[in-house]
Amino acid sequence: MSARNPGTELDLEWISKVKVNTQAVLKRAQQIQGHKLLKKQWQAAWLLKAVTCIDLTTLSGDDTPSNVHRLCLKAIQPIRVDLLQKMDMHDKGVTTAAVCVYPSRVADAVATLKAANSSLPVASVATGFPAGQTPLETRLQEVRLAVADGATEIDIVINRTLALTGQWKAMYDEITQFREACGHAHMKTILAIGELGTFTNVYKSSLVAMMAGSDFIKTSTGKESVNATYPVAIVMVRAIRDYYLSTGHKVGFKPAGGIRTAQESLVWLSLMKEELGHDWLTPHLFRLGASSLLADIERQIYHHVTGQYAAYHQLPMA
Numbered sequence: 602m603s604a605r606n607p608g609t610e611l612d613l614e615w616i617s618k619v620k621v622n623t624q625a626v627l628k629r630a631q632q633i634q635g636h637k638l639l640k641k642q643w644q645a646a647w648l649l650k651a652v653t654c655i656d657l658t659t660l661s662g663d664d665t666p667s668n669v670h671r672l673c674l675k676a677i678q679p680i681r682v683d684l685l686q687k688m689d690m691h692d693k694g695v696t697t698a699a700v701c702v703y704p705s706r707v708a709d710a711v712a713t714l715k716a717a718n719s720s721l722p723v724a725s726v727a728t729g730f731p732a733g734q735t736p737l738e739t740r741l742q743e744v745r746l747a748v749a750d751g752a753t754e755i756d757i758v759i760n761r762t763l764a765l766t767g768q769w770k771a772m773y774d775e776i777t778q779f780r781e782a783c784g785h786a787h788m789k790t791i792l793a794i795g796e797l798g799t800f801t802n803v804y805k806s807s808l809v810a811m812m813a814g815s816d817f818i819k820t821s822t823g824k825e826s827v828n829a830t831y832p833v834a835i836v837m838v839r840a841i842r843d844y845y846l847s848t849g850h851k852v853g854f855k856p857a858g859g860i861r862t863a864q865e866s867l868v869w870l871s872l873m874k875e876e877l878g879h880d881w882l883t884p885h886l887f888r889l890g891a892s893s894l895l896a897d898i899e900r901q902i903y904h905h906v907t908g909q910y911a912a913y914h915q916l917p918m919a
């Protein structure tokens with residue numbers, strides 16, 4: 602990953618002045634969705650780029666060592682070798698950006714990746730994911746344990762109660778403690794935008810998370826009724842841009858939850874390129890949190906290479 606965001610003092614004056622123009626946000630999101638998408642080899646190249654930005658995720662109550670094992674093998678070899686060979690990409694080390702699992706499955710993922718001689722990062726959700734409604738000491742301990750088990754990225758959830766009641770200083774203090782508990786592990790801060798009520802709250806929460814030292818801000822857990830949407834992404838990436846212009850620190854962005862199609866992944870890449878520029882088009886600053894997106898991307902690549910659509914059983918999935 603790139604240089605970390607060290608965070609800043611909490612700037613309550615900046616936070617109190619925040620106002621978001623809802624109509625302008627909705628219009629910009631519509632514009633981006635209306636752009637013509639790339640075709641043929643250019644589309645295939647962008648789809649491979651999207652693959653390298655995926656945090657390949659399983660966050661289910663019935664996760665076991667064996668499905669985490671399969672997930673890791675899929676992350677190491679996300680696209681069939683014969684398809685990559687046809688694109689002359691078989692020796693370019695195409696993998697997903699990371700795997701993402703619950704804390705109790707971190708050790709399983711680390712063991713599989715180690716056995717496969719892979720340095721792919723293991724990310725873990727923590728801090729009472731998805732609701733964040735456990736005591737602070739429990740949430741901190743969860744971060745420490747996931748790091749001790751070998752997670753090098755931690756996806757924390759914010760305390761929505763604090764955001765909804767405007768307790769920005771308390772939210773800042775909690776997130777700085779999470780950052781300390783992460784140590785060398787990079788921290789992605791999940792805002793759970795579907796529970797924040799307004800765009801203004803989303804922007805303010807983004808700023809507080811970045812001031813508290815988040816390496817990434819992330820839209821959603823995938824468990825709220827509204828997850829990654831383009832309008833909310835506009836609000837968050839503009840907060841990232843404003844924070845960068847004000848501090849010189851680049852913070853990454855991770856939309857997550859409900860992203861299922863190759864076409865959506867192209868829209869997300871286009872949004873990043875237009876709003877933040879090329880620097881944000883790498884796994885260091887952009888991730889797609891998704892459990893089933895990879896299947897559709899691999900199908901589209903299969904179609905690009907063979908001219909036919911694969912049945913799902915022809916493409917091994919995690």
Ligand SMILES: O=C[C@H](O)COP(=O)(O)O
Pocket residue numbers: 658660701821822823824857858859860890891892893894
């Ligand atoms: O952080 C990632 C999300 O939990 C994945 O959500 P999804 O299962 O809707 O792709």
